[in-house]
Amino acid sequence: MVERQSPLEPAPLEPELRTGSHGDFEHGIDVILSEIKPGSILQLAAWPGQEKELIAGIRTVTGLALPDGAGAGSTDGVRSVFGFAPGKFTVVDEAEGLVSGFAGVVTPAIGTVTDLSHGRTAIRIAGPKAEWVLAKFFAIDFALPAFPVGAGRSTMHHDVFAQIQRTGADQFDIYVFRSFARSFWKALCHASEEVGYEVQ
Amino acid sequence: MLITCPYCGPRDVIEFTYQGDGNRERPQPASQNLDAWNAYVYNRLNPAGDHNEIWQHSGGCRAHLRVVRNTLTHEVSSVAFARGDHKSAARHKAEGKP
Numbered sequence: 001m002v003e004r005q006s007p008l009e010p011a012p013l014e015p016e017l018r019t020g021s022h023g024d025f026e027h028g029i030d031v032i033l034s035e036i037k038p039g040s041i042l043q044l045a046a047w048p049g050q051e052k053e054l055i056a057g058i059r060t061v062t063g064l065a066l067p068d069g070a071g072a073g074s075t076d077g078v079r080s081v082f083g084f085a086p087g088k089f090t091v092v093d094e095a096e097g098l099v100s101g102f103a104g105v106v107t108p109a110i111g112t113v114t115d116l117s118h119g120r121t122a123i124r125i126a127g128p129k130a131e132w133v134l135a136k137f138f139a140i141d142f143a144l145p146a147f148p149v150g151a152g153r154s155t156m157h158h159d160v161f162a163q164i165q166r167t168g169a170d171q172f173d174i175y176v177f178r179s180f181a182r183s184f185w186k187a188l189c190h191a192s193e194e195v196g197y198e199v200q
Numbered sequence: 201m202l203i204t205c206p207y208c209g210p211r212d213v214i215e216f217t218y219q220g221d222g223n224r225e226r227p228q229p230a231s232q233n234l235d236a237w238n239a240y241v242y243n244r245l246n247p248a249g250d251h252n253e254i255w256q257h258s259g260g261c262r263a264h265l266r267v268v269r270n271t272l273t274h275e276v277s278s279v280a281f282a283r284g285d286h287k288s289a290a291r292h293k294a295e296g297k298p
């Protein structure tokens with residue numbers, strides 16, 4: 001596959017992603033920001049009535065079982081899956097080439113597989129104030145009972161569409177369009193200044 | 201104003217796009233009934249009260265929704281997926297589509 005370049009590190013321009021501690025970190029670092037660069041980001045959609053077959057196919061290929069319910073999902077730290085719309089799922093793998101694994105499993109009769117690996121940028125926000133910072137961005141409930149680990153949400157911030165998956169009690173992975181990633185990243189850094197943040 | 205998406209839950213109206221009056225019935229594309237087309241394009245009920253509307257959750261799951269909104273109070277009394285509703289299902293059946 002073609003070598004990917006992060007939109008946050010557009011050499012030779014000054015990189016937007018400046019590692020180290022920023023903002024009000026003298027009182028502690030409450031948020032850690034990073035770009036996680038998964039090798040595969042896929043979008044799978046089932047034709048009406050084929051949802052169960054698609055979920056079974058995702059399990060066959062990734063080994064991840066999807067819990068019941070809207071926006072449900074799961075992660076094992078390497079691969080992640082979550083529903084973001086009726087009959088539609090985002091599947092992520094650290095390794096490249098996941099799309100070829102679905103070739104014979106999700107047949108044209110079941111649904112579609114779209115490779116978005118080059119079209120999305122994945123940003124991870126972690127730390128005790130991650131919920132608090134995200135609550136400034138998105139008008140959804142980030143509390144653990146309402147947004148359990150593994151679950152995903154589709155929403156937007158100032159018309160920037162974002163898919164958010166909770167991958168830990170205080171950790172979220174945010175998938176944004178690649179072309180919006182730099183401005184979204186900068187906004188996320190500004191929002192994290194008052195709690196002190198570290199870029200890794 | 202909040203709309204409770206059947207998939208995503210309660211969301212701010214800014215995430216939704218208004219797709220028009222939900223009472224319209226589109227004539228068959230080949231129809232030459234000018235009165236039916238005129239009614240489809242121009243005639244609106246404009247009620248002061250509950251109104252059937254189509255909205256899309258464009259900033260979320262992107263599903264099309266059939267919404268009943270009160271035009272006086274903005275109270276949303278019913279939200280359902282537009283896909284598979286009896287109106288479009290019946291029309292698809294009549295046209296021989298799945």
